[in-house]
Amino acid sequence: MAGNDNPGNFANRPKEEVQNIASKGGQASHNSGFANMDPDKQREIASKGGQASGGSFEPGSEKAKQAGQKGGSK
16 A cells, blocks of 8 residues: 555544544635625626626537537437
């Protein structure tokens, strides 16, 4: 088996550190993302109704139609 130097492995961390992480009960380990944005910025993005993401396809393109058809079939 490989060495025990993987800090991502809880077995290789100090007990106190593991308890501290566990006490957060699944809370995000970072303070970024939509939920932590300024409420005004959230409203601005939400008001665009998904247009802010850019999407993967040009609206009305043949590629978008094919993807839609593929996604609608099983």
